């Protein structure tokens with residue numbers, strides 16, 4: 001089994017002196033909650049914005065603030081932290097810090113760590129727009145990118161100065177998602193292209209109404225994240241809203257209807273190694289779409305529906321095909337029939353009415369059936385764990 005996400009990973013969090021330093025506390029907290037060991041390293045100007053005690057309390061570990069403090073791990077062995085790190089994350093990274101990094105300086109705990117580490121480095125710039133856009137900053141960023149540093153672009157919005165523009169520290173979810181992707185870059189799906197579908201499609205009746213189902217998209221989104229975390233290039237075709245941590249490093253194609261999903265899947269699957277259809281595709285759509293809102297002039301309304309194409313069955317691909325079977329009865333028989341009818345390599349069946357399973361739930365209890373007829377009943381697990389269980393089996397099916 002491959003390493004999953006952030007659990008057990010050593011992350012060095014470098015904080016430099018921007019007002020966005022307070023947001024780094026949220027990032028530290030989320031990393032710790034996800035199971036990572038976080039060592040915080042701060043520049044002298046960072047500690048003027050946020051007290052080291054904040055990070056110490058959140059990470060339960062001492063914070064390095066002084067390169068020459070005889071009590072600090074950095075001074076005892078200034079490369080120890082850097083060597084132990086699985087990734088060095090710098091959030092926020094000021095224009096000044098980026099400049100010093102680009103020039104290979106090592107005169108503060110953060111730049112010293114960057115210079116001493118062999119681990120991947122991720123920087124999250126945060127500064128006023130004019131500083132960010134300045135050719136000097138852009139050149140420094142380019143130089144860092146050429147050296148393999150991963151940049152999480154700042155967002156646009158209201159800045160500390162009161163002005164609006166680019167320069168806000170990226171969303172913490174996006175930062176965490178990027179760290180997960182970077183950590184998994186050499187995973188067992190590295191070099192593979194995986195297409196995942198998610199969510200319940202919406203079949204429009206008129207401009208204000210649609211027919212849909214109870215799918216939340218959680219299982220499909222967990223699969224997309226898990227595949228990314230194992231090194232895959234992921235296309236996520238989804239009918240459900242996508243959060244920043246899911247979207248990080250994933251090519252997200254938002255869709256609404258089954259027909260839209262079909263078109264996106266057909267295009268994405270061309271160069272894919274695997275297609276995982278976790279979406280709850282509506283089997284029927286209204287026969288006609290009314291371009292005006294249907295008025296309540298009649299006592300009854302009969303809606304005529306027509307069949308949607310079966311995406312999984314009709315998609316032409318050499319990719320490994322994995323389907324889901326949402327059932328309420330005769331789980332195994334129905335799932336096996338779908339596996340055969342749709343030409344699948346594997347099908348993941350769940351009883352959507354069982355407690356702790358199916359729609360909207362954070363857990364899922366699934367039965368995995370493969371082509372050879374092997375049936376594996378898994379216990380109820382968080383959807384992220386189910387996703388990894390599915391991928392563990394998918395990896396063995398890839399040529």
Ligand code: CTP
Nearest residue numbers: 277278279281308309310311312323324325326
């Ligand atoms: N699927 C699809 N296109 C459809 C319907 C379903 O690609 N129009 C996919 C689903 O994403 C899933 C698998 O087919 O991976 C099985 O979907 P499910 O809803 O369980 O079964 P259906 O084939 O729709 O059959 P039924 O509704 O009769 O159970």
